[in-house]
Amino acid sequence: MTARRPMQTLETAIKAEAARLGFAACGFARADAAPRTAARLAAWLAEGCHGDMIWMESRAEQRGSPAGLWPEVRSVIMLGMSYAPANDPLRLEGEGTIGRISAYAQGADYHDVVKKLLKQLARWLVERAGCELKVFVDTAPVMEKPLAEAAGIGWQGKHSNLVSQSDGSWLFLGAIYTTLELAPDAAGRDRCGSCTACQQACPTDAFPAPYRVDARRCISYLTIEHKGPIPLEFRAALGNRIYGCDDCLAVCPWNKFAASAAANLAFAPRAELVAPALADLLALDDASFRQVFAGSPIKRIGRDRMVRNAALAAGNSGEPALLDRLMPLFDDPDPAVSDAALWAAARLAPERFAYKADALAISG
Structure with a gap:
């Protein structure tokens, strides 16, 4: 039996x-x-x-x-x-003419x-x-x-x-x-130990203490949630990040156990979002922004914030060739975009544009 x-x-x-x-x-x-x-x-x-x-x-x-x-x-x-x-989310660090988008949004x-x-x-x-x-x-x-x-x-x-x-x-x-009464699982146990890799990786010191983040200093917050001009003290630290920041996540030692989710076609990176050219992003208007980012979580920040972020990244690029794309933005209807473009131009060609940045008190 x-x-x-x-x-x-x-x-x-x-x-x-x-x-x-x-x-x-x-x-x-x-x-x-x-x-x-x-x-x-x-x-x-x-x-x-x-x-x-x-x-x-x-x-x-x-x-x-x-x-x-x-x-x-x-x-x-x-x-x-x-x-x-x-792929390593940090691999594009220092690629001046390329914008970095967080892995989750690609x-x-x-x-x-x-x-x-x-x-x-x-x-x-x-x-x-x-x-x-x-x-x-x-x-x-x-x-x-x-x-x-x-x-x-x-x-x-x-x-x-x-x-x-x-x-x-x-x-x-x-x-x-x-409303079901389900048998609970055992709670997760903290296994971070003495590791501080994520704390050390943050470009803007957004962690006042372990397990606590000050969103006002976080690049993900600044590039996605924050409206208006990004504070001066964080602009250089943005590097070429134009949407979010993976640094603290990417250095976590527990990632070595994570199998790539590439097999999940829903989250397969779109080619145009893996390594977008800053020159193309700086030329976006509302219609082209909606077209490029249709079906992406990025669409919710709108054209102005994306172009603002791309302009700041251009200012960090060390590539004077991007000036031709920045100059049309000096008179952009959105003040945060024009502010970012002038700051970037002053960084790339101070002998030509520093006086403009001084006029807006954004040089540095």
């Missing part, structure tokens, strides 16, 4: 279905599993570390705990999808890709278990990283992002809030 197989638990079935859909990680946490999140968020906001990200402030109560957003939630299903790059918009798969998993779960649920990817007031740590997917590293033993620092996170 053959022994019966043990009945598959719902938790095991969920993880199997998540893996089938392409998620690299799946874990469960009680809705109240990260009780210190609200207090830490409040302290971070009180210090002004969120900069212009006013939405962090306005929905802090909802963001502080899952129940603050949806009182009926009982469990949180956290999912991770790998976007581990096939392919399709992860919001769309991950949310579509989350909805598929959600539909499967409703059919299987008959529950209520809500799905979230990044844009809702959800603290994904503490919840992912609570669900055992990884831990928040010293760069404040999630680190996984199997996928390094390269995971997109999504969440499903549900």
Whole structure:
């Protein structure tokens, strides 16, 4: 007589279905599993570390705990999808005429890709278990990283992002809030040890202490979220970064265990976003910007911020040939673009343009 197989638990079935859909990680946490999140968020906001990200402030109560957003939630299903790059994200450092775009933004918009798969998993779960649920990817007031740590997917590293033993620092996170009472996984354990590689790698000293980031000094924040002129003290440190910054993530030793996600065609880098020429970016108008960045997460920053970033990168390039593309931007309708173009021109040809920069008090 053959022994019966043990009945598959719902938790095991969920993880199997998540893996089938392409998620690299799946874990469960009680809705109240990260009780210190609200207090830490409040302290971070009180210090002004969120900069212009006013939405962090306005929905802090909802963001502080899952129940603050949806009182009926009982469990949180956290999912991770790998976007581990096939090539070294730091390889274009010092390539003066090329702009550097963060690895996560070189392919399709992860919001769309991950949310579509989350909805598929959600539909499967409703059919299987008959529950209520809500799905979230990044844009809702959800603290994904503490919840992912609570669900055992990884831990928040010293760069404040999630680190996984199997996928390094390269995971997109999504969440499903549900009324189901799911057995929680063991929380992730901090394995950073004495390593400070990410702290040392930051070009703008954006980490006032390990595990804390001051967004106002972070290149990802400055090039993506920050509106208006970028402060003088950070412009040279931008180098040729025009959208985001991978430095603190790319040096994480745990990345050596992450297999490249190139097989996931949704996140396959688009050729025009892998190493874009600054000369082409400086010539963008609204229509051409929308055409180039259609279907990319970059589209949300708009033409003006992209051209501003490209102008500053041009100023750091040491390539006077870019002056021909910068000069038409001196009178750009957007003040941040004209400011960046004049600063860049003064860097590339101070004998010709320093007086213009002086007039705007942006030389240096």
